[in-house]
Amino acid sequence: MSSATVPSAGTLITVAPTGAEVAKADVPALPVTLDELVATAKECEAVGAAVIHVHVRGADTKPTLDPGLLRETVVALREQTGLIVQLSTGGAVTDAEDARLAVLDAGPDMASCTMGTVNFGEDVFMNRPAFIVELHKRMRDRGIVPEYEIFDLGQLTSLARLLDKHGLPAGGHVHVDFVMGVPGGMPGTTEALVACASAVRDLPPGTTFAATGIGRATLPVLLASLSAGGHLRVGMEDTVTYAKGQPVESNAQLVARASAFARLAQRPPYSAEQARALLGIGATMIKKG
Numbered sequence: 006m007s008s009a010t011v012p013s014a015g016t017l018i019t020v021a022p023t024g025a026e027v028a029k030a031d032v033p034a035l036p037v038t039l040d041e042l043v044a045t046a047k048e049c050e051a052v053g054a055a056v057i058h059v060h061v062r063g064a065d066t067k068p069t070l071d072p073g074l075l076r077e078t079v080v081a082l083r084e085q086t087g088l089i090v091q092l093s094t095g096g097a098v099t100d101a102e103d104a105r106l107a108v109l110d111a112g113p114d115m116a117s118c119t120m121g122t123v124n125f126g127e128d129v130f131m132n133r134p135a136f137i138v139e140l141h142k143r144m145r146d147r148g149i150v151p152e153y154e155i156f157d158l159g160q161l162t163s164l165a166r167l168l169d170k171h172g173l174p175a176g177g178h179v180h181v182d183f184v185m186g187v188p189g190g191m192p193g194t195t196e197a198l199v200a201c202a203s204a205v206r207d208l209p210p211g212t213t214f215a216a217t218g219i220g221r222a223t224l225p226v227l228l229a230s231l232s233a234g235g236h237l238r239v240g241m242e243d244t245v246t247y248a249k250g251q252p253v254e255s256n257a258q259l260v261a262r263a264s265a266f267a268r269l270a271q272r273p274p275y276s277a278e279q280a281r282a283l284l285g286i287g288a289t290m291i292k293k294g
């Protein structure tokens with residue numbers, strides 16, 4: 006067994022509270038204002054989240070990459086929580102590359118970096134090779150730790166090629182997130198997760214992975230990831246249904262369930278401090294307080 010597949014003693018839980026696809030009008034519990042986002046972040050930290058994956062919404066509740074709002078959001082989350090702040094560079098499928106690259110100017114601890122183009126329902130989530138290289142390099146230049154988002158098995162091969170050619174990310178640690186069950190990407194099944202977890206062996210030693218399942222794939226993916234030694238991402242970006250016919254009440258409800266499963270698996274949630282050590286996020290980053 007390579008070091009990449011040795012289960013961690015604890016579980017890194019990331020909350021993805023908002024995303025760019027769910028409409029506030031359809032899901033009133035979705036956090037869209039800065040106050041709602043900070044309140045959600047505090048609740049989720051209290052029940053076991055260590056990382057927050059952030060998409061912001063404008064005053065019209067629609068997704069935006071407004072640079073001022075992104076900066077304000079990073080500052081507010083740093084001031085009011087101890088969470089690791091990960092900004093989405095994926096944005097919405099309609100966002101331009103320049104605006105997605107400019108997300109890094111907000112100075113987050115982490116940012117997402119999707120490893121390939123994928124069909125996304127009826128849309129296309131575009132990630133050209135040259136764009137990925139630019140994201141990877143700019144993050145390293147600024148000391149921002151990437152979370153490589155993997156929507157399909159072959160994207161892990163693309164990541165191996167990227168790292169071979171352009172070197173390791175800031176902090177030297179590689180962390181990937183399998184986003185499973187997007188219509189157009191890989192399915193949210195145990196078999197697909199095992200295939201991805203096995204392919205992690207082709208990445209640098211010590212590479213860690215998390216997984217999230219979209220919609221009804223949430224629970225199968227959560228359980229498969231825990232049993233395969235992986236970490237977890239949950240949140241209303243990925244599912245707005247807690248159980249059949251039962252809408253999610255809050256992001257904290259999803260984080261609390263993930264924490265409970267992690268404890269049952271005897272891999273309790275990592276604190277944000279433990280997560281910083283795991284992910285290679287510098288101690289010099291501004292922290293709460």
Ligand code: KMH
Binds near residue numbers: 026095097098117130
């Ligand atoms: N909203 C999706 C098109 C990311 O955050 O980096 C892209 C996404 C991935 O959510």
Ligand code: ZN
Binds near residue numbers: 024060093095096
């Ligand atoms: Zn996202």
